[in-house]
Amino acid sequence: MNTRPDCDVLILGGGVIGLASAWYLLAAGRGVTVLDQGTVGCGSSHGNCGTLTPSHATPLALPGTLGTALRWLLRPDAPLRIKPRADPALARWLFEFARRCNWRAAAHSAAARLPLLELSRQLIGQLVHEQALDCEFATSGTLNVYRDARGFERACREHERLADHLPPYEVLDGAATLAREPALKPGVAGAFFNPGDACLRPDRYVAELARIVRAHGGTIIEGARIERIERDGKRITRVATSQGAYRGHEVVLALGAWSPRFARMLDLRLPIQPGKGYSITWTRPRQCPRTPLSLKEPSVCVTTWGSGYRLGSTMEFAGFDTSLNRTRLEALRRGAAQFLHEPEGGERVEEWYGWRPMTWDDLPILGRAPHLDNLVLATGHGMLGVSMSAGTGLLVSEIVAGRAPSLAIDAYAPTRFHGRALQAA
Numbered sequence: 001m002n003t004r005p006d007c008d009v010l011i012l013g014g015g016v017i018g019l020a021s022a023w024y025l026l027a028a029g030r031g032v033t034v035l036d037q038g039t040v041g042c043g044s045s046h047g048n049c050g051t052l053t054p055s056h057a058t059p060l061a062l063p064g065t066l067g068t069a070l071r072w073l074l075r076p077d078a079p080l081r082i083k084p085r086a087d088p089a090l091a092r093w094l095f096e097f098a099r100r101c102n103w104r105a106a107a108h109s110a111a112a113r114l115p116l117l118e119l120s121r122q123l124i125g126q127l128v129h130e131q132a133l134d135c136e137f138a139t140s141g142t143l144n145v146y147r148d149a150r151g152f153e154r155a156c157r158e159h160e161r162l163a164d165h166l167p168p169y170e171v172l173d174g175a176a177t178l179a180r181e182p183a184l185k186p187g188v189a190g191a192f193f194n195p196g197d198a199c200l201r202p203d204r205y206v207a208e209l210a211r212i213v214r215a216h217g218g219t220i221i222e223g224a225r226i227e228r229i230e231r232d233g234k235r236i237t238r239v240a241t242s243q244g245a246y247r248g249h250e251v252v253l254a255l256g257a258w259s260p261r262f263a264r265m266l267d268l269r270l271p272i273q274p275g276k277g278y279s280i281t282w283t284r285p286r287q288c289p290r291t292p293l294s295l296k297e298p299s300v301c302v303t304t305w306g307s308g309y310r311l312g313s314t315m316e317f318a319g320f321d322t323s324l325n326r327t328r329l330e331a332l333r334r335g336a337a338q339f340l341h342e343p344e345g346g347e348r349v350e351e352w353y354g355w356r357p358m359t360w361d362d363l364p365i366l367g368r369a370p371h372l373d374n375l376v377l378a379t380g381h382g383m384l385g386v387s388m389s390a391g392t393g394l395l396v397s398e399i400v401a402g403r404a405p406s407l408a409i410d411a412y413a414p415t416r417f418h419g420r421a422l423q424a425a
Contacts, residue, residue: 010248020393041206047352055194059362079299112411120391274355279312282345298335
């Protein structure tokens with residue numbers, strides 16, 4: 001197999017995390033080669049709703065979450081669905097997730113997530129301005145909207161309980177919510193307005209990251225299917241792909257939901273499960289929401305851009321099931337129709353699914369891998385890969401350089417799983 005010239009930093013994965021890492025490494029004066037198995041941004045970076053949400057510091061694991069999922073077990077359209085099947089890895093993941101469905105663990109995760117989300121939100125705004133990224137970035141804030149009064153009251157108590165680990169927010173009653181967002185139907189119980197949130201078009205953001213990486217001397221190789229990762233003692237020595245073999249003085253693993261498959265080649269087990277999400281993109285309806293919306297009871301996210309309109313979200317633990325599940329797509333449409341005067345646009349442009357890399361504590365895996373001197377892990381960002389992208393990229397560049405990180409990163413360290421998941425096989 002043809003071995004290419006040695007790289008300075010070899011990044012495995014051309015999604016939003018890999019490309020953001022490439023950009024900040026280039027800015028720090030490092031040479032970068034990015035390998036992507038498909039085309040850049042074709043994974044979960046492509047079809048999500050593009051919200052940048054420090055407000056989403058609260059993790060998925062809250063008291064009652066797993067019980068709700070179990071009650072929904074036989075509902076194929078449930079917002080959170082666990083597909084019944086024999087899967088020991090998923091069973092272990094769910095056991096650890098269940099252990100964290102309490103307020104103490106939720107506060108710990110929220111406290112760890114918020115600094116990275118806020119740093120990344122700030123950096124993305126700077127990057128859009130300084131590099132003139134054409135990605136429909138808007139500092140619009142977001143609205144989390146409820147129709148069920150009891151659910152809204154419960155959410156108010158949850159916000160109060162975790163207030164120390166959330167960015168500033170405003171509590172709106174039903175009338176104030178409708179005044180802020182006329183696209184909503186009457187009958188809203190209330191909402192939280194999150195003024196520090198923003199949004200962008202994620203596929204264009206990723207394309208723009210790829211553009212500036214190439215423009216500043218980075219190399220991106222598409223269609224490079226990873227076949228083998230070789231090591232000699234404590235160092236990765238070669239990555240064999242369908243387009244030849246590559247060597248890197250440093251290697252960054254940023255393969256999202258596919259990370260565990262390739263980590264196993266290095267005798268590492270990553271506690272990541274693929275959380276399948278869906279979206280539908282239309283041309284803009286006549287009456288568009290002015291603010292990105294999270295419709296809480298059906299768990300539907302709604303984002304409007306100048307170039308289109310998207311409904312997305314849901315969470316399905318079904319392994320790497322490649323079917324485009326019509327039931328779950330229809331659940332997005334029904335959920336939006338409960339809340340919006342015009343839930344759909346004029347022309348359906350795309351139906352999509354993708355897998356988010358979900359860790360059981362809802363925190364990314366970020367840091368040097370144990371047992372390997374030249375491997376940095378940057379994966380496990382769950383539903384917040386776009387929101388955490390720039391902050392992660394900056395931290396990766398600092399880890400590679402051996403500099404003090406801009407944030408305390410102990411909570412993201414791969415070694416936190418020692419004895420449970422991340423260990424030599």
